[in-house]
Amino acid sequence: MDDQRKVERSIDAYATGKLEALEAAGLRRTLIETDRTDTIHVVRNGRTLLSFCCNDYLNLSHHPEVKRAARDAIERLGTGAGASRLVTGNHSILVALETKLAAIKGTEACLVFGSGYLANLGTIPALVGPDDLIVLDELAHACMHGGAKLSGAIIESFKHNDVDAARAILARNRTKHARCLLLTETIFSMDGDRAPLTELAALAQEFDAWFMTDDAHGLGVIPEGSNPADIQMGTLSKGAGSYGGYVCASRSVIDLLINRARSFIYSTGLAPASAAAALTALQVMERDPAMCARPLALARGFTNALNLPDAQSAIVPVVLGDAARAMAASKALERDGFLVIAIRPPTVPVDTARLRVTFTAGHSEADVARLADAVAKL
Ligand SMILES: Cc1ncc(COP(=O)(O)O)c(C=O)c1O
Numbered sequence: 001m002d003d004q005r006k007v008e009r010s011i012d013a014y015a016t017g018k019l020e021a022l023e024a025a026g027l028r029r030t031l032i033e034t035d036r037t038d039t040i041h042v043v044r045n046g047r048t049l050l051s052f053c054c055n056d057y058l059n060l061s062h063h064p065e066v067k068r069a070a071r072d073a074i075e076r077l078g079t080g081a082g083a084s085r086l087v088t089g090n091h092s093i094l095v096a097l098e099t100k101l102a103a104i105k106g107t108e109a110c111l112v113f114g115s116g117y118l119a120n121l122g123t124i125p126a127l128v129g130p131d132d133l134i135v136l137d138e139l140a141h142a143c144m145h146g147g148a149k150l151s152g153a154i155i156e157s158f159k160h161n162d163v164d165a166a167r168a169i170l171a172r173n174r175t176k177h178a179r180c181l182l183l184t185e186t187i188f189s190m191d192g193d194r195a196p197l198t199e200l201a202a203l204a205q206e207f208d209a210w211f212m213t214d215d216a217h218g219l220g221v222i223p224e225g226s227n228p229a230d231i232q233m234g235t236l237s238k239g240a241g242s243y244g245g246y247v248c249a250s251r252s253v254i255d256l257l258i259n260r261a262r263s264f265i266y267s268t269g270l271a272p273a274s275a276a277a278a279l280t281a282l283q284v285m286e287r288d289p290a291m292c293a294r295p296l297a298l299a300r301g302f303t304n305a306l307n308l309p310d311a312q313s314a315i316v317p318v319v320l321g322d323a324a325r326a327m328a329a330s331k332a333l334e335r336d337g338f339l340v341i342a343i344r345p346p347t348v349p350v351d352t353a354r355l356r357v358t359f360t361a362g363h364s365e366a367d368v369a370r371l372a373d374a375v376a377k378l
Contacts, residue, residue, distance in 0.1 A: 005009075026323040027344055034339075038062060041363035042339055049339040052357045057221045057295045057314045059362040060241030060281040070242075072184065073276035081269030086258070089269025097279045101246050104224060104282065105232050107255035112246045112275065114267050116141040116216050116235030119245030122261030123233060125151035127210065128181045134211065135169050136183035139191065143213055144183050144346075153181070160188075163199045170207040180209035186227070187217035190348050190356060192299070192315030194222075201228035220285045221295050221314050239285070242278040244270040246373055273333075291361045298359040298368050305372035318355040318375060326353035327377050336374045 002161035022028040034044045035191050039059035042051045073093060081089035094112050104112040113119040124147030128134060132153040139160045148155045156173060158165040166182070174180055181202045184195040197213065204211035212231035220239030231253060236244040247257060257264060259310060285292055297312035308316065320326045333340045333355075344353045355375070359368065 010086065020029045021278035026327065027346075040360060040367070044334075044339065046342040047337075049334065049337055050367060050371075051339040052359065052363075053339055053341040054358060054360060055217070055238035056241045056280075057217075057360050058241045058285065058291055058359065059242065059360050060220075060239070060284060061277075063241065063281070063284060065284060066241060066277045066280045067282035070273040070277040074273040079273065080271050083269065084265060084267060084268040086265060091269065091272050092273065093275045093279065093308075097275050097282075098246070100279055100282050102248055104286075105248035106224075106226060107232065107248040110246055110248045111254045111257050111261075111264065112236075112244055112270055113261075113264055114235035114244065114270055116233070116237060116245035117146075118263040118267060119233050119235070119247050120144050120147040121150060122147070122263030122269060122351065123212070123231065123247050123257060124148055124181065124183070125262070126257050127151075127212075127231075128153045128179050131177060132179040132181070133173055133177035133209075134181050134183060135166055135173075137166075137185065137188075137195065138190055139349075140183055140185055141189055141214060141216070144185070148183070153177075160191075161195060163196055166200065167203055170203065170209065172212060173296060174209070181279065182209045182211045184213055185217070186213050186215040187222060187313040187315070189217055189315065189341055190354070191317050192217075192310045192311060192313045197228060203228075217315060219312060220281075220292050223289075223292075236274070236278040236345045238279075240281040242281060243274040244278060255346055271373065289332075293365075294361040295359045298363050298365070299357075301365060301368050302357065302359065302372050306376060314359050316357045316359070319352050320354055323350055323353040326355060329355055332378060333371075333374055338371055338374060340371075340375075 034042050036042050039062045040051055041048050065187055076089055083089040098110040098112055120143040128151050130152035134148045134153045134155045135158055138157040151192060156169045158169055184200060187194055188279050201211050211229045213229040215234040216238055219234050232248040234246055236242045295314035298315050299314050302316055303311045320329055323344040330342040340355050340357055343356045
């Protein structure tokens with residue numbers, strides 16, 4: 001066997017071994033074709049299911065005005081940005097989108113990235129480096145952890161939403177580092193709970209740390225308060241029903257990101273259709289607060305029906321413990337006509353596998369009641 005062939009075989013053996021271990025632990029993931037046919041239904045394995053696991057909380061990806069804006073942008077500007085934004089990919093629609101986002105978030109400026117994941121991967125290393133300190137919530141999204149690792153800074157994670165734990169870390173370590181970044185999500189993606197933003201901002205101020213939040217699951221669903229963070233990151237892929245990520249901050253921070261965020265500099269600009277769809281979605285949100293309030297109200301109806309703690313966002317976890325139990329519950333709901341995905345480690349901590357239920361403006365109260373009955377029977 002020649003050397004090249006040997007390498008290929010060893011890679012296959014490695015991959016197969018890893019997959020077998022995942023299978024044995026009940027943690028192997030596979031892709032299942034799933035077509036979203038309207039705002040709340042999907043077709044999977046030939047069956048139409050009522051979906052409670054989509055982050056398109058306001059169903060804006062199917063809104064006629066939003067779709068028209070995307071089509072018009074394609075006609076005017078083409079299907080792709082054509083280059084990174086520092087070359088020729090900085091279409092006017094991106095500038096309009098950034099102006100709108102900065103106005104919504106109450107910041108001087110905004111920068112749109114290719115995705116939320118890219119925004120975190122690029123922003124965190126642009127702000128802190130190997131001699132610095134990052135203090136982050138243990139349940140912060142994988143891309144915050146990813147950006148933190150890429151920065152090379154010392155990373156200390158604190159117990160979820162525990163301000164005293166964050167304080168203890170800062171008290172022990174802050175003076176050893178020149179710069180410090182405190183990171184959290186506003187709404188936690190797998191738990192649906194909210195971070196204590198005011199307390200964390202005060203802590204950041206006390207310890208001379210910069211405060212950055214990830215609002216991926218808040219935009220359009222949780223009314224914009226005055227977020228005290230220095231850097232407000234988010235995504236256009238959930239409440240805004242499109243794609244792309246953004247960072248809102250002061251003009252100087254945004255100018256620094258344009259010069260230092262590698263996932264911005266070395267990646268093609270967001271496609272015009274995605275930018276146009278997101279911009280129109282933001283306008284629709286602004287004129288329809290009743291629509292924006294529905295996902296949280298429906299989530300509260302669900303938690304009331306099941307005597308769960310009050311929902312704090314459009315996301316409700318039904319924690320079942322081991323992965324096999326969560327998978328079986330998801331399959332049982334599928335037999336009843338619902339799509340509710342099981343979330344397993346490593347996305348969530350070991351022994352906290354769960355159903356992650358998300359509510360959207362397009363669900364009816366009757367849909368929610370039927371789901372609650374089905375979950376109660378599990
Ligand atoms: C909290 C959080 N941050 C960031 C992201 C990444 O955003 P995007 O899907 O735009 O890459 C997600 C979603 O997947 C998320 O849940």
